[in-house]
Amino acid sequence: MDTHAINSSQFTDEGQDRNRLAGCRSLWCQRFRHDVQPLQAGLARLRTLRRCTLWLAVWLALSSSPATARGETLSHANTVGPVTVTASLTPAEPLIGDEVVFQIRVEADAGVELLMPEFQENFQRYTIADFVPSKEILANGRTIETQKYTLQPMYSGPQSIPPVLVEFVDNRPGQKTTPEDFDAYEIFTDRIDFTVQSVLPKDVSGQLKPLLGKLEIQSETASRNLLYWLFAIVLIAIAVCLASMGYWRKSSQRRNAYEFARTQIDRLLKDQDSPTPALSIERFFVEISAVIRKYLEHRFEVRAPDLTTDEFLQLAAAGSELSNDHQTLLGEFLKQADVVKFAGVQASRDDVRRSSDLAIRFLEETRENAPDVDVSSEQIVVPNANKQAGGTTHV
Incomplete structure (x- = not known):
């Protein structure tokens, strides 16, 4: 066999193989199209069904709305x-x-x-x-x-x-x-x-409710707040006590001018009535005269402790509400005291009683409308038994 015959036979076999391959490929494509076409048709029907369902829902929503809608007239x-x-x-x-x-x-x-x-x-x-x-x-x-x-x-x-x-x-x-x-x-x-229409939904009740539940107070915060409250209560209690004590002390140091003067005269008379008086008669007249002068200052606002008896009487008569009888009674008492204090006249027990009666009578007749005075800085007569001269002190 020559070479030309062999090559021709080989080319014939290769052409037949290509024809068979092309036929298989064509057959496979036909089968693929046959299998895919029903699937594509099903997808198309599904899309159409979805569109119909959507339009049906829109139509039902519109048809179920009330005849009088918000936008109507x-x-x-x-x-x-x-x-x-x-x-x-x-x-x-x-x-x-x-x-x-x-x-x-x-x-x-x-x-x-x-x-x-x-x-x-x-x-x-x-x-x-x-x-x-x-x-x-x-x-x-x-x-x-x-x-x-x-x-x-x-x-x-x-x-x-x-x-x-x-x-x-x-x-x-x-x-x-x-x-x-x-x-x-x-x-x-x-x-x-x-x-x-209200903006609230129809099913919302008119009762307001909190959005969140009740928050529990932390124990540490509660304890701290309790301490603060206790501290504030203690401070308030202390302030009230101090204010009450100050008011009580101030009230206890205020006495009626008549009662204060009468108490001092009673003390002086009690000392003079004792078998061994602590104050001499001269000192008695000095103290009782000072008591009456201080009473006049409080009762009639006659402020002249360093004036003589005549000057004091003139001032009292000119600028106070003393009646003529009271001026005469006061002048008789002060002049009798001056005789003992400055003239060196030896006074008897009867003179002491007479002067004290004049002083008490003056107090009793002028006690009406006597004011309350602060006696914390006043000199109160306290006879000193250890000293014959006696004296006054602060109480």
């Missing part, structure tokens, strides 16, 4: 002769905080004069955010006038727009201009009732 129309008045409110069910638009639209035939309502005449219970009037005359002579109010309700719940009065004069030929005894024809709109 409440409208009423009234006609009297050649005039038609239409009152409308949008939206029909506003939420609190929404603005509502109330519009009055009046249509009249040619030759009719319209008298529209005054601004703010019917809306005292609302806040007027905007007001837009307009007027249009059509080619056939008809007139259209509108008034548009943008209102803000102040609270939620049932509310209403009261009837609005529109007047007109009929100037058409052959028509009666106005009714008898009236200046114009009248036409009222119907009252428009609506409800301002």
Whole structure:
């Protein structure tokens, strides 16, 4: 066999193999298309079904909504002769905080004069955010006038727009201009009732509840607060005690001027009545005279402890409420004391009793309206038994 024959046979076998491979490939593609086509059709049907379901849900939601939706308009129309008045409110069910638009639209035939309502005449219970009037005359002579109010309700719940009065004069030929005894024809709109919805859901109760539960107070904080309260209570108690003690001490150091002078004279007389007086007679007259002078200062506001008896009596007579009898009684007592103190006259027990009687009588007759005085710094007569001269001390 020659070489040319061998090569031809080889080429023939390779061509047959390629043909068989191409046939298998074509058969596999046909089977793949046959298997995939039902799957693609199923996916397409599934997408179509989903679109239909979505549109059905939207349609059901719209069909199940109430006839009067939030965005719809409440409208009423009234006609009297050649005039038609239409009152409308949008939206029909506003939420609190929404603005509502109330519009009055009046249509009249040619030759009719319209008298529209005054601004703010019917809306005292609302806040007027905007007001837009307009007027249009059509080619056939008809007139259209509108008034548009943008209102803000102040609270939620049932509310209403009261009837609005529109007047007109009929100037058409052959028509009666106005009714008898009236200046114009009248036409009222119907009252428009609506409800301002609350922003709260309908199932929310009116009772307020806290968002979180009650927080427990930490024990350390509670103990610290308790200590602070106890410390504050102790401080307040101490302050009250100190104030009470100060008030009691101040009150205990105030005595009636008459009672204070009488107590000192009684002490002096008790000493003189004893078998061995601690004070000499001369010292007795010095002390009793000082007691009366101090009483005069407190009772009659005669402040002159260093004056002589005559000067003291003149001052007491000129600037006090001492009567003449009391001035005479006081002068007799002080002069008798001066005789013993300065003239060196030896006084007897009878002189002591006579002077003390004058002093006590003066105190008794002038005790009315005697003031309370602070005796903390006053010299109180305390006879000293160890010294014959006696003396005074502070108590």
